[in-house]
Amino acid sequence: MSTDYGESETRFGIRIDRFERLRETVAGDYKATFGLTTVVLFVLAAIFAPELAPYDPMAQDFALMQAPSLSSPHPLGTDSFGRDLLTRMMYGARISLGVSLGAVTIGAVVGVSLGVVAGYVGGWVDDALMRFVDVLWAFPWLLVAIMLVAVFGQGVWNVVAAIAFAYIDDFARLARGEVLSIREEEFVLAAKNVGLGDVQIMTEEVLPNAVAPLIVQFTVLVARAMLAESTLSFLGIGVKPTTPTWGALLGQGRSLIGQAWWISIVPGIAIVVTVLGINLFGDALRDAFDVRGEGGSP
Amino acid sequence: MSLLDIEDLAVTFPVEDGPDVPAVDGVDLQVAAGEIHGLVGESGSGKSVTARSIMRLLDGAEVSADRFDYRGEDLYAKSEAEMRRVRGDEIAMVFQDSLSALNPVMTVGEQIAEVVRHHGAVDESAGLLSELRRKYVTGTSKSAPSWRRAVDLLETVGIPDPEEVATTYPHQLSGGQRQRVMIASALGGDPSLIVADEPTTALDVTVEASILDELRRLCDEFDVAILLITHDLGVVAETCDSVTVMYSGSVMEHGRTDQLFENPAHPYTKGLLRSIPDGTATDGELTTIPGSAPEPAERPAGCPFRDRCPAAFDACTDPLPEHVVDAGHVARCHLYTDGDDPGEVSWETAANVDDETNGTVGDTETADRTTPTEVTDG
Numbered sequence: 001m002s003t004d005y006g007e008s009e010t011r012f013g014i015r016i017d018r019f020e021r022l023r024e025t026v027a028g029d030y031k032a033t034f035g036l037t038t039v040v041l042f043v044l045a046a047i048f049a050p051e052l053a054p055y056d057p058m059a060q061d062f063a064l065m066q067a068p069s070l071s072s073p074h075p076l077g078t079d080s081f082g083r084d085l086l087t088r089m090m091y092g093a094r095i096s097l098g099v100s101l102g103a104v105t106i107g108a109v110v111g112v113s114l115g116v117v118a119g120y121v122g123g124w125v126d127d128a129l130m131r132f133v134d135v136l137w138a139f140p141w142l143l144v145a146i147m148l149v150a151v152f153g154q155g156v157w158n159v160v161a162a163i164a165f166a167y168i169d170d171f172a173r174l175a176r177g178e179v180l181s182i183r184e185e186e187f188v189l190a191a192k193n194v195g196l197g198d199v200q201i202m203t204e205e206v207l208p209n210a211v212a213p214l215i216v217q218f219t220v221l222v223a224r225a226m227l228a229e230s231t232l233s234f235l236g237i238g239v240k241p242t243t244p245t246w247g248a249l250l251g252q253g254r255s256l257i258g259q260a261w262w263i264s265i266v267p268g269i270a271i272v273v274t275v276l277g278i279n280l281f282g283d284a285l286r287d288a289f290d291v292r293g294e295g296g297s298p
Numbered sequence: 299m300s301l302l303d304i305e306d307l308a309v310t311f312p313v314e315d316g317p318d319v320p321a322v323d324g325v326d327l328q329v330a331a332g333e334i335h336g337l338v339g340e341s342g343s344g345k346s347v348t349a350r351s352i353m354r355l356l357d358g359a360e361v362s363a364d365r366f367d368y369r370g371e372d373l374y375a376k377s378e379a380e381m382r383r384v385r386g387d388e389i390a391m392v393f394q395d396s397l398s399a400l401n402p403v404m405t406v407g408e409q410i411a412e413v414v415r416h417h418g419a420v421d422e423s424a425g426l427l428s429e430l431r432r433k434y435v436t437g438t439s440k441s442a443p444s445w446r447r448a449v450d451l452l453e454t455v456g457i458p459d460p461e462e463v464a465t466t467y468p469h470q471l472s473g474g475q476r477q478r479v480m481i482a483s484a485l486g487g488d489p490s491l492i493v494a495d496e497p498t499t500a501l502d503v504t505v506e507a508s509i510l511d512e513l514r515r516l517c518d519e520f521d522v523a524i525l526l527i528t529h530d531l532g533v534v535a536e537t538c539d540s541v542t543v544m545y546s547g548s549v550m551e552h553g554r555t556d557q558l559f560e561n562p563a564h565p566y567t568k569g570l571l572r573s574i575p576d577g578t579a580t581d582g583e584l585t586t587i588p589g590s591a592p593e594p595a596e597r598p599a600g601c602p603f604r605d606r607c608p609a610a611f612d613a614c615t616d617p618l619p620e621h622v623v624d625a626g627h628v629a630r631c632h633l634y635t636d637g638d639d640p641g642e643v644s645w646e647t648a649a650n651v652d653d654e655t656n657g658t659v660g661d662t663e664t665a666d667r668t669t670p671t672e673v674t675d676g
Contacts, residue, residue, distance in 0.1 A: 185398060186393055186395060186398040186399040187398065187399055187400055187401045187402070189355065189393075189399075190391070190393060190399045190400070191401075192353075192355055192385065193353055193355065193385055193386065193390065193391040194385060194386035194390065194413050194416060194483070194486070194487060195382040195383060195384070195385035195386035195387060195416060195487070196382075196416065197382060199426065200426065200429065203426065203429075203430060203433075204412070204429055204430065204433050205401055208401070208403045208404065208433060208434070209401070209402065209403050211403075289403070290403075
């Protein structure tokens, strides 16, 4: 590919805004474009489900139960109760995307805060925080989920809490490890030398240097969270059974895979494509933050 | 009055199992406002430790001094919050390795602008939330006063095309440019004293010369004092108004640069000056001071240089005296205690003595250190 002057200009030139960098990365990389497009489409479908969906997610069409995929008037077919699968997929996206993104975000905020403080401050603070994280890690998250459901009843927030709980230790350990090496760098000493306080140094100097691996971790865990939500729905301790989620749809179709493959294949494909999309977009996001890897993306 | 006045500084690093390491012992250092003061010494002489003790950023070290005054106020009596205001606002530091001392993920303009905002020189919020928004989302606006100031500072330190350079990342700049960025960043807090820890050691000589010229110019123009730490006497002769010579954790001699270079009194200073290659050596051998500096824990009592000194005699085991050679020129050497000038020290004899006897410290007693009033850092 020939590089004209304009391109080399942007390569070494004005790169103040991270969004600017991200836009460039996405525009210059078809994988990132694909990832972003998929995620945005699914998110839009989820947000505008009431407006876009052709049917009511609960409406049953007794004449067309287990109607095959690609058949009119149900483009993706119907499930065993005659409910439109496309509609249920769109409504299901609200729970599946919302729960996985929400849970991982909460896990990331709590975990990264713990990890950064532990790594930066060190000493007994480090010991105390990391032992706390060990306790979280040692606690089976399924048990936590069952406990939450037992105490508060079934609900989306319990699912979010249980999954977030499970991912705190991943983020805490990763962030701590990164910070342990970054805090020894001379620019941290230089920041102290211009009179910045510890909170400022942690958030403004150290954390930006640890962002790249954390983003990768985030995208990986979003994929896992989506599957975790499916697991909970499958076990019947997720959201209420009538509420459509991708995981629940997948679980319902499992017993009918011989007669009506589309009931489980369609949500399965949706999960795969979303996870792939988030990962590809995550790579672009990481490249946008990793200023040293200039042009180094494969 | 001196801007910085340190008297009898001792810095000790406690070692868990083993004797403590006395990195610096009995250092006096005076830096006057608006001057460039050179702090010279070989590796391990404690010059960097001395410099960093000024910032109170020596983790795990025990620092004590009879006096540690900046503008007449004891730095070690200040609270941590007061000290944070001193750092950057009053005293700034320039590091040797500019690549590792600049944050790799921030543009240089962003880093200087941050210092400017933190110093409060511009009417712009430096609160945590607005700083976080800048760091992670928007970046500093190019029309913001702090960004304008950052570009001005880059121009001040002689960077061509400062607007463009402000938007680059540290790894995209050359070593010389990065060092200028470091200096610009140090100036961001409008300090009265810049501590420059070997700022030109990593640079080649032509760039070194231009950076030193820059420091000289900034010192004259902005009336900022510079404590220039170096192991290069050539740098001192070229740049500094006054100089302190350190050896093995102690000050050997200090005075104005012209006094010290024209009339060196301490044998160590004489040896150093004699060791500067003048281009006349024809046998391919460079002149050196025989032997090597003792380890801090094995320092002999009295003068730490006595094992390598050609003029050493019995009195050298006594604590170092102060001999005023001239107004403001002090040599800490026993040769002058009886009042008369011992004349030229014969370095040639010393050079012929074989290294075995001259360089080893052997079983000489380590100095017994009195415990001065405790001022502990961190």
